Amino acid sequence: MTTVAGAPVRSSATERTVRAWATQSAVLTWRQLSVIVRDRATFLQYIAVPVLTLLMFKVVLGDAIGGATGQDSTYSTVPLVILVSAMFGSVAAGIRLNQERGTGLLSRLYVLPINRAADLTSRLLTELIRIALITLLLIGVGATIGFTITGGAASVAGIVGVALLFGAAYAMLVLALAVSAEPSAPLVPLLSLVSSVLMFFNSGFSPIDAYPSWLQPVVEHQPMTPTIEVMRALATGQSATHDLIEVVAWTVGIIAVCLYPALRGYRKAATAR
Known part of the structure; x- marks a missing residue:
């Protein structure tokens, strides 16, 4: 039996089934998903900001990077913007979670x-759906500026x-x-x-x-690079097995480290007075 704000809450066996x-x-x-779609400002931000960021990178930095490296910058900027949109979208989701925590919604859900x-x-699934849709959108926009995918x-x-x-x-x-953070913690910054x-x-x-030699190992092995x-x-039909292994290792490692704190922190946040 769990107590939420002084009230006893019992969970039945059926609630714990798969x-x-x-x-x-x-x-x-x-x-x-309904909350996101109904919030027009957030919905437009999820769509417009990544697209505008991609076009800005292409217009402002595309020729400079291409001239310096001899490579088409589009094959770097499209993946970069996909990942940046995933990160900042998750930050927005974290802010929304904190707001719902402050309104007492988490406590109300917990007693149901x-x-x-x-x-x-559901929050994790929502993020995955959003990331998948934005990735497809950016691939489509990227195709208009040279991001040609040879593998279909x-x-x-x-x-x-x-x-x-x-x-x-x-x-x-x-x-x-x-x-896990206190409501007053500077989470957003x-x-x-x-x-x-x-x-x-x-x-x-x-x-x-192009980075300083002492920084190159950090840049090479941080999660975004692989x-x-x-x-x-x-996109170009090449092999990247080593990088894929590193991506999977980062993903499994981060989820393994964060899963228990997420579950424990959610319970603490939902049952706090």
């Missing part, structure tokens, strides 16, 4: 006869899949921080700082050998 978890996660995922993991699962539908599916691996890990990290640092120090923003390299390889 069927209940799956069904209730689907219902709550629909709720999350639903699976304890369903709400967190299989390569497109691979790019979306790699984006989902990265997005799942980052979304889990954000959710764990959002439910911290997450924005992390996202910004990752955005400027990867192989999509600039070739690795993800970008796999996307680039899929």
Whole structure:
């Protein structure tokens, strides 16, 4: 028996079944998607900002990067913007979670006869759906500026899949921080700082050998770089097995580290007075 704000809450055995978890996660995922769509400003931001960012990178930096490296910058900027949109979208989801925590919604959900993991699962699923749709959108926009995918539908599916691996890990990290941090903690500046640092120090923003030698190992092995390299390889029909292994290792590692703090932090946030 759990206590929420002084009131006893009992959970039945049926709430802990896989069927209940799956069904209730689907219902709550629909709720999350409805909240996003109905918030016109957020919905437009999810769509417009990544597209405008991609076009800005192409117009402002495309020729400069291409001239310096001798490579088409589009194959770097499209994967980069896909990952950046995934990160900042997850930050927005973390902010929304904190707001719902402050309004008492998490506590109200916690006293309902639903699976304890369903709400967190729905938030993660919502992020994955958003990332998949935005990735397809950016691939389409990228095709108009030179991002030609030689492998057809299989390569497109691979790019979306790699984006989902990265997005799942980052979304889990954000959710764990959002439910574990105190309401007064500077969560937004911290997450924005992390996202910004990752955005400027990867192989999509600039070739690795263009960074200082002491920084190159960090840039090469931070999570965004192997993800970008796999996307680039899929688009151009090349092999990137080593980078894919590194992406999977990062994803599994981050989720493994963050899963328990996310579940424990959610319970603490939902049962706090």
